Amino acid sequence: MTSPLEQKKIKIAGPSVVTANRTWDGIVVYRTAAKSWSADLSEAAIVRNSDEAKALLAESVADDVGAVGPYIAPVQVGDDGKVEPGNLREHIRRTGVTIGQPAQV
Amino acid sequence: MYAYDEIDRTLVNERVSEFRDQVKRRLSGELTEDEFKLLRLQNGVYLQLHAYMFRVAIPYGTLATSQLRALAHVARKYDRGYGHFTTRQNIQFNWIKLAELPDALADLAKVGIHAMQTSGNNMRNVTSDQWAGxxxxxxxxxxxxxxxxxxxxxxxxxxxxxxxxxxxxxxxxxxxxxxxxxxxxxxxxxxxxxxxxxxxxxxxxxxxxxxxxxxxxxxxxxxxxxxxxxxxxxxxxxxxxxxxxxxxxxxxxxxxxxxxxxxxxxxxxxxxxxxxxxxxxxxxxxxxxxxRFTYPAYEKLPHMPDELRQAAADPEFEAWRKSSVAPHKVQGYSIVTISLKPIGKPPGDATAEQMDALADLADKYSFGEIRVGHEQNLALPHVAKRDLPALWKALDKLGLATPNVNLITDIIACPGLDYCSLANARSIPIAQELSRRFANHELANLIGRLHINISGCINACGHHHVGHIGILGVEKNGEEVYQITIGGRADENAALGTLIGPGVKFDEVADVIEDVVEAYLALRERPDELFMDTVKRLGVEPFKERVYATR
Structure with missing residues (x-):
């Protein structure tokens, strides 16, 4: 597998985070400023330019045991500082399927 | 049913032990994800949007009731209580934890089920006719x-x-x-x-x-x-x-x-x-x-038993029978298709409770055998005609007697952007909305045989190219856009559909499909001219005109 760092030049258009899936159970996680992973988007480290994004991604990729497949994803940061996913895919990853699940969770 | 021998059992059990060790080494960091990815793919484990997805093979679509119960057990114990039957005679679980996967595989191995060759660049699960035999x-x-x-x-x-x-x-x-x-x-x-x-x-x-x-x-x-x-x-x-x-x-x-x-x-x-x-x-x-394939000891039964004659007076039973019951090679028996397309629900999903209950019904009415078809429905292959009314009542209680097999609400859909990391657009909500739009059984019957296939990306797991109506979700400028094709088919006269025009937005898809269907009803020469025949006779132009004239 090609490292995400080698895949393409990292270019971001706005505030972004690094997200991945936790290795042991696969749940969606976000890289935090404390060099850890959190399931809570509000705890994610926000990057605002390509150099910051590249550094955060490199650090995330290095933690191969903690999480799988890290990549940079766009977010929206409100005036109140609240962080929301920047596209539908990330919205679904954060909040779950947009349909009712057949069985009660 | 096919009876596995000692070689098969040893192979499956050894595979579980091997994978248990691989998972252990992955979780300890001894194996990197790069090293592990190939190994997990060889055991049907993908990484999807929300979690790991576990794809289990159902070779040539045949399941024993013990196997269906084992799948229900996996859904209940290791997942969120349901599974998704795919277009290639597999079942997928969407929320499995990697750390628990070896145990899930071990539980399945006890009944001869495995996940080998359900992913990766190898020979995949060999599929066949769900009515085989x-x-x-x-x-x-x-x-x-x-x-x-x-x-x-x-x-x-x-x-x-x-x-x-x-x-x-x-x-x-x-x-x-x-x-x-x-x-x-x-x-x-x-x-x-x-x-x-x-x-x-x-x-x-x-x-x-x-x-x-x-x-x-x-x-x-x-x-x-x-x-x-x-x-x-x-x-x-x-x-x-x-x-x-x-x-x-x-x-x-x-x-x-x-x-x-x-x-x-x-x-x-x-x-x-x-x-x-x-x-x-x-x-x-x-x-x-x-x-090693054992066949039931069929009884000598009448072609038209009294139970069936009496039940024919019930229009709801008759609607189900006409839709779901097919002739069997043995007189007095039928093949029953079980629609996994209840109105408004995700196509191909079944809960653990439904799987367990179906296993009981298969034991009671189908010599302990269930089949899985690429259309994302199940079948009971050996049902005595005298048992059809009782079976229908039991299926109805489980929400599994929707009389829509081969009709417009019998939709094939991939998991789409709700689950899949490759998808660009959602498939299931489109299927649900279409299912609700055409829920009226009389309307669906008036339309007749019509297959809608939906894929959430170009990889085409929903086989949209060969749907009578195909819907392909793509992403354009951050929005979900859907391209519509008509005229595809997946049978012995297989053909690829033709694009009818520019893509339409998520909220417009159901309206567009209604337009296509209305055009068909207006254009067909007689009530028994099927959608495919009308498209073949007239081409896509009249449909294109109907859809885009006002858009």
Whole structure:
């Protein structure tokens, strides 16, 4: 597998985070400023330019045991500082399927 | 049912132990994800949007009730209480934890189920007609040959690192329910003039980014030569397949680029080297496999039992019977399709409770056997006609008696952007909305046979290219946009649909499909002219005009 760092030049258009899936159970996680992973988007480290994004991604990729497949994803940061996913895919990853699940969770 | 022998059981159990060790090493950091990915894919484990997805094989679509209960158990214990039946006779669980996967595999291994070759660039689960062995007029049970190929290809080193994944489907009936023409190799059982059993071999079918309908490479290959002939095809593919470009790596591209004549010559040359080798199948081998398929001890029953005659007065029962019950090769019995397309629900999903209850019903009414079809429905293959009314009532209580088989709400849909990391757009909500729009049973019957297929990306897991109406979700400027095709079909007359015009937004899809259907109802020459026949007669233009005139 090609490292995400080698895949393409990292270019971001706005505030972004690094997200991945936790290795042991696969749940969606976000890289935090404390060099850890959190399931809570509000705890994610926000990057605002390509150099910051590249550094955060490199650090995330290095933690191969903690999480799988890290990549940079766009977010929206409100005036109140609240962080929301920047596209539908990330919205679904954060909040779950947009349909009712057949069985009660 | 096929009875596994000690070799099969040992293989499956060893595989579980091996994977348990691999998972342990991954979680400890001894294996990197790069190293582990290939290993997990060889055991049906993908990483999707929300979690790991675990795909389990249901070879040639046949399940024993013990196996269906084991799948229910996995759904309940390790997942969120449901599973999703796919378009290739597999079932997927969407929320499995990697740390618990070895235990789930071990539980499945107890009943002879595994996840080998459900992903990765190898020979995938061999699929077949879900009515195999019970369909009237069948040449012979295609599962015997499916099982032969399964045994030969499972973990075969030559087929484990192919340029891309490789799929085989087999049918033995004139009407193709296995969609063989959209597979890498499609096999149709036939008899030659000497009444010997063999195969018409088709090659190079497939959907995805570059769809092709398979072409006949040989009109008759004797049954004893089928392994060597398949191997010859695989060797030519292994030699020339495009490993440098994932988008051009499937055999369909090779067949297209070489041309069927040249490809066929290459295969023939290779075949002459190996056809008289140990790959030639002895009759005893086939007889041994045949003997391991057990068939029910059918009773001698009347064609029209009193129970069925009386139930015919109930219009709801009759609606279900007409939709879901098909003729069986044995008098007094029927094949019952169980729709996994309840109105407004995700196509192909079944809860653990439904699976358990279905297993009970299969024990009671179908000699303990269940089938899985590529249309994402299930079937009970051996139901006595006298039991149909009781079965219908029981299915209805489970929400599994929707009388919509082969109708417009019997929609095939991939998991789409709600689950899949490759998807660009959602599929299931589109299917749900269409299902609600056409929920009226009288309307659905008025429309008649009409298959809608939905894919959430160009990889085409929902087989949109071959839907009578195909819907492909793409992403454009951050929005979900859907392209509509009409005129595709996946049966013995397989064809690719034609795009009717520019893509439409998520909220407009159901309106557009309503327009297409209204156009069909207005254009058809008589009530029994099916949608496909109208499209064939008139082409796409009248439909295009109807859809885009006001948009």
């Amino acid at each position: 019970v369909a009237p007029g069948e040449i012979e049970d295609p599962r015997i040959w499916s099982e032969l190929i399964r045994q030969h290809t499972t973990l075969h080193p030559e087929f484990s690192f192919l340029p891309r994944k490789f799929k085989i489907a087999i049918t033995a009936s004139d009407h193709d329910r296995a969609a063989i023409k959209i597979h890498d190799i499609g096999l149709r059982l036939v008899r030659n003039e000497k009444n010997e059993t063999g195969f018409e071999v088709l090659v190079g079918g497939g959907l995805g980014r570059t769809p092709f309908i398979a072409k006949t490479i040989k009109h008759f290959v004797h049954g004893r030569d089928i392994l060597s002939y398949i191997e010859a095809i695989l060797r030519v593919y292994n030699q020339y397949g495009r490993r440098d470009n994932i988008y051009k790596a499937r055999i369909k591209i090779l067949v297209h680029e070489l041309g069927i004549e040249k490809f066929s010559r290459e295969v023939e040359e290779e075949w002459q080297h190996i056809r008289n080798s140990s790959l030639q199948i002895d009759d005893e081998v086939i007889e041994d496999i045949r003997s």
